[in-house]
Amino acid sequence: MDASSLRISKFDGTNFHAWKFKMQMVLEERDLWEVVSGEIKAEQCETQLDQATYKRKSRKAMAVICLAMEDSQLPLVRSASGACDAWSRLEDHFEKKSLANKLFLRRRFFTTMMEEGDDVLEHINKLKTLAEQLEAPE
Structure with missing residues (x-):
């Protein structure tokens, strides 16, 4: 390319x-x-x-x-x-790498719910992004 x-x-x-x-x-x-x-x-x-x-x-x-x-x-x-x-x-x-931010991301990860009518792939990508942010090295 x-x-x-x-x-x-x-x-x-x-x-x-x-x-x-x-x-x-x-x-x-x-x-x-x-x-x-x-x-x-x-x-x-x-x-x-x-x-x-x-x-x-x-x-x-x-x-x-x-x-x-x-x-x-x-x-x-x-x-x-x-x-x-x-x-x-x-x-x-x-990329705030503080404990508070990690806890915030963790909470968002576990409380993110798919709303009725939302696209499944979009929801999965949102969860994957949150997971990647949680796994990011400190």
Whole structure:
């Protein structure tokens, strides 16, 4: 699949878990994930060429991330020092890994009921998403 044809819906502050996964796939496909994830850090770049490549990839990744967000979410990353920092800020803001949040997710998982007339597959996907959020590493 051509990289230019990859389209995901813009992140509007809801369903971060799904958006994060899709963004990771886009960034991996564009060979930018290692910069965003922190696998490669600026300090590890020994030559000027490596440093220039890192900066270029970080700027590209930042553009990809920001262009996949609604305007209302941009203040969260606007002052980030780079793509890795922006990604960390989003994770910190939307993936609250506190005990209270885990309990909240657990309660939502066990109390989610399918309403009459709801689509079965939609309900199953909602439960799978909650389960994935509960299983997410801390």
